[in-house]
Amino acid sequence: QVQLVDSGGGLVEPGGSLRLSCAASGFTFSDHSMSWIRQAPGKGLEWISLISSSGSHTYYADSVKGRFTISRDNAKGSLSLRMNNLRVEDTAVYYCARGWAANWGQGTLVTVSS
Amino acid sequence: DIQMTQSPSSLSASVGDRVTITCRASQGIRNDLGWYQQKPGKAPKCLIYAASSLQSGVPSRFSGSGSGTEFTLTISSLQPEDFATYYCLQFNSYPWTFGHGTKVEIK
Secondary structure, eight states: OOEEEEEOOEEEOTTOOEEEEEEEESSOGGGSOEEEEEEOTTSOEEEEEEEOSSSSOEEEOTTTTTTEEEEEETTTTEEEEEEOSOOGGGOEEEEEEETTTTEEOOOEEEEEOO | OOOEEEEOSEEEEOTTOOEEEEEEESSOOTTOEEEEEEOTTSOOEEEEETTTEEOTTOOTTEEEEEETTEEEEEESSOOGGGOSEEEEEEOSSSSOEEOOOEEEEEO
16 A cells, blocks of 8 residues: 655754655555645644656745755655755644645654754 | 635534535636545545545545535535544645645534
């Protein structure tokens, strides 16, 4: 069955960097676009980025554009999110999701605080 | 950006009740909409995709309808495990946008 495992979260100071990963299995990874979606504590869901199945096209929410970079390795079945210049307001649980969010990872918590 | 207006923001209902949640898009999105259920401390789960298609494994008491700008999620007979928060998501154009959520509570 489809499985997505998120990892890489943690505590980081404002201005710092972090790299999140998502390991995919149970489906042909290279056939599907992939997204990152986040949820701040006690808040709703926010889509932040998508990468096409081949990796040739990427899209970002304005809130992260220029600071976050999405990438994928189709040979390894993995998705990444490089997050630079982190802000307090980036504190959230980050989820990877397949396609139109048909399947979700379990999430990884990123806390930005001094 | 496309705004998704979801209503109500919360509702109280009893087991066995019929429940309806609505999302309105600020512009037409064809049927590029999904519905998601989230329980506390858990990742969201897709219930409906393409506005009206039931995701595999989801009980048939859940149904979706609509196209263009008006969409509805219906739970025909609310079960104890359905008490959760529900979100709509439009994936017609970037940035994808979610509704603000509907919390379904026990009356």
